[in-house]
Amino acid sequence: MERPSYSTHLILIIGALFMTLPVWVAFATSTHAPETILREGLQFWPGPHLLETYNEVLFVEGGVMKQVTGMTMLKNSMILGIGFALGKVVISMLAAYAIVYFRFRLGVPLFWVIFTTLLLPLEVRIIPSYEVVANMGLLDTHTGLIVPLIASATGTFFFRQFFKSVPDELLEAARLDGATAWGFFQDILVPLSRTMIAAILIIMFVVGWNQYLWPLIMTTKEENYTLVIGIKQIYQVLNEGGELPQFQKAFALTILATLPPVLVVLIFQRWFVKGLVESEK
Amino acid sequence: MKRVQFEHSAIPYLFIAPQIIIISIFFLWPSAQAIYQSFLLEDAFGLSSQFVWFKNYTDTIFSNAWLQAAGFTLIFSSLVTFLSLALALLLAVKANEVIHGASTYKTLLMWAYAIAPPVAGLMGNLMFNPIIGDLYNFMNLFGFDFDHKLDPVDAGFVVVLISVWKQVSINFIFFLAGLQGIPKSVQEAAKMDCNSSTRRFWTITFPLLAPTTFFLMVINITYAFFETFGIIDTTTQGAPGGATNTLVYKVYQDGFRGADIGGSSAQSVVLMILVLALTVIQFRYIEKKVHY
Numbered sequence: 276m277e278r279p280s281y282s283t284h285l286i287l288i289i290g291a292l293f294m295t296l297p298v299w300v301a302f303a304t305s306t307h308a309p310e311t312i313l314r315e316g317l318q319f320w321p322g323p324h325l326l327e328t329y330n331e332v333l334f335v336e337g338g339v340m341k342q343v344t345g346m347t348m349l350k351n352s353m354i355l356g357i358g359f360a361l362g363k364v365v366i367s368m369l370a371a372y373a374i375v376y377f378r379f380r381l382g383v384p385l386f387w388v389i390f391t392t393l394l395l396p397l398e399v400r401i402i403p404s405y406e407v408v409a410n411m412g413l414l415d416t417h418t419g420l421i422v423p424l425i426a427s428a429t430g431t432f433f434f435r436q437f438f439k440s441v442p443d444e445l446l447e448a449a450r451l452d453g454a455t456a457w458g459f460f461q462d463i464l465v466p467l468s469r470t471m472i473a474a475i476l477i478i479m480f481v482v483g484w485n486q487y488l489w490p491l492i493m494t495t496k497e498e499n500y501t502l503v504i505g506i507k508q509i510y511q512v513l514n515e516g517g518e519l520p521q522f523q524k525a526f527a528l529t530i531l532a533t534l535p536p537v538l539v540v541l542i543f544q545r546w547f548v549k550g551l552v553e554s555e556k
Numbered sequence: 557m558k559r560v561q562f563e564h565s566a567i568p569y570l571f572i573a574p575q576i577i578i579i580s581i582f583f584l585w586p587s588a589q590a591i592y593q594s595f596l597l598e599d600a601f602g603l604s605s606q607f608v609w610f611k612n613y614t615d616t617i618f619s620n621a622w623l624q625a626a627g628f629t630l631i632f633s634s635l636v637t638f639l640s641l642a643l644a645l646l647l648a649v650k651a652n653e654v655i656h657g658a659s660t661y662k663t664l665l666m667w668a669y670a671i672a673p674p675v676a677g678l679m680g681n682l683m684f685n686p687i688i689g690d691l692y693n694f695m696n697l698f699g700f701d702f703d704h705k706l707d708p709v710d711a712g713f714v715v716v717l718i719s720v721w722k723q724v725s726i727n728f729i730f731f732l733a734g735l736q737g738i739p740k741s742v743q744e745a746a747k748m749d750c751n752s753s754t755r756r757f758w759t760i761t762f763p764l765l766a767p768t769t770f771f772l773m774v775i776n777i778t779y780a781f782f783e784t785f786g787i788i789d790t791t792t793q794g795a796p797g798g799a800t801n802t803l804v805y806k807v808y809q810d811g812f813r814g815a816d817i818g819g820s821s822a823q824s825v826v827l828m829i830l831v832l833a834l835t836v837i838q839f840r841y842i843e844k845k846v847h848y
Contacts, residue, residue, distance in 0.1 A: 504674075
């Protein structure tokens with residue numbers, strides 16, 4: 276390989292700055308006093324109010340009704356992210372197992388039913404979906420928040436692809452040993468899929484955490500806000516209060532909403548990239 | 557399908573049941589409802605409704621507001637798709653060349669994938685805030701008379717910028733994976749034949765990346781159509797005067813804010829048809845790839 280030129284590094288550095296600087300400035304600004312921000316604008320260096328701001332944002336009630344803290348929203352986001360990821364993995368593994376390993380009369384039609392979910396994103400059927408959940412009395416519940424979101428087929432396709440690549444000899448051997456359908460799934464297929472499961476869990480946690488439109492329309496009580504939807508409502512309150520605009524809190528909330536999924540992606544970077552690239556093939 | 561399979565009658569249905577039940581309740585039924593409602597006209601109180609055939613379609617789709625949103629969506633998604641792909645490709649090619657610090661660059665360029673569009677939108681909104689926003693002041697430094705609250709072009713600029721920023725990282729990940737999938741032997745053979753790295757890129761590398769590029773185009777168009785909802789809702793909310801309404805944002809506004817269920821459903825169905833067309837294009841292309 277020839278040595279890459281300085282311009283190569285320059286372009287990469289500019290690119291990296293473009294991607295990171297806004298978030299850094301958001302963080303740095305969140306650690307200053309509101310008066311400073313109002314007087315001087317955005318801040319590049321961290322200020323002295325880090326603990327104060329984050330303490331207030333996490334533990335003091337905010338929002339229109341003053342009923343929700345950052346901690347509550349953090350908890351709700353965690354439930355949504357983890358519940359969504361786990362639900363999706365379990366349901367799509369089971370469905371993919373049926374599709375790949377069984378010959379049954381409705382197999383092909385049911386596969387196509389699952390397939391159609393890829394065609395119509397939630398956004399185009401948002402009002403009827405809301406009505407269904409409302410009629411079932413599931414507004415403001417975790418079930419109503421998570422279950423409609425796991426309907427889509429992305430996970431099923433991912434596992435179907437993977438199961439197809441598992442050698443046939445494994446099933447032959449297992450059947451000679453008298454394995455049942457559930458036994459083969461539990462003792463052989465699930466352990467074999469461990470890396471795949473980890474990769475899809477990471478991606479789905481991020482996807483679940485970042486949901487916006489669905490939580491926005493189906494949560495009405497402030498104590499059920501997730502961070503991603505709560506920050507906008509609280510941001511509006513912060514600016515319309517008539518007092519000093521609390522920009523540092525708005526920035527702190529965006530950082531809080533960003534931190535967990537970013538950490539997950541950074542820590543599990545290798546699995547995450549693998550899962551992402553493989554699942555879309 | 558597997559050569560060796562279980563042959564049970566009831567067990568596969570048990571395995572597939574959870575997903576099918578969820579899909580039926582939360583997907584098939586609402587989708588059918590959306591289509592059905594698009595043919596109904598409700599009175600102002602939502603007490604009675606009558607079947608009006610395609611009146612909702614003709615009413616909404618030939619309205620100026622819808623045409624404006626369709627026009628903006630077209631320009632917006634073309635810009636977002638092109639800019640984020642171009643930027644990501646440039647960065648991926650460069651990141652593929654370097655040896656020193658390669659993994660640091662990679663991490664810094666891809667981590668923003670984890671940020672939710674509405675969070676990115678809110679951050680951008682704060683940066684463009686007239687009171688504290690340095691970006692706002694920067695734009696006005698050169699006498700642009702920049703005001704994204706009043707000027708449609710400026711508002712569009714803000715939304716496009718944030719949407720591109722948010723989308724670069726995922727495109728980067730896929731382009732880099734695509735580049736690393738090109739065999740070393742091909743690269744070395746090309747290097748023997750041609751000295752200009754620019755020409756090598758356009759005649760060898762870029763055509764080999766075509767499958768990735770095409771796949772990403774579909775992903776990016778879908779993103780620009782649907783996922784940018786969160787960005788628009790946290791920045792312009794369609795202002796000024798509906799100039800930054802995308803088709804999806806308008807469905808939401810008419811349905812939830814305006815309570816025009818029939819009109820909103822008709823718009824949903826039009827969107828469904830658009831997505832369907834996109835998917836058909838995607839699959840015809842994937843079929844081609846399989847034959848190669």
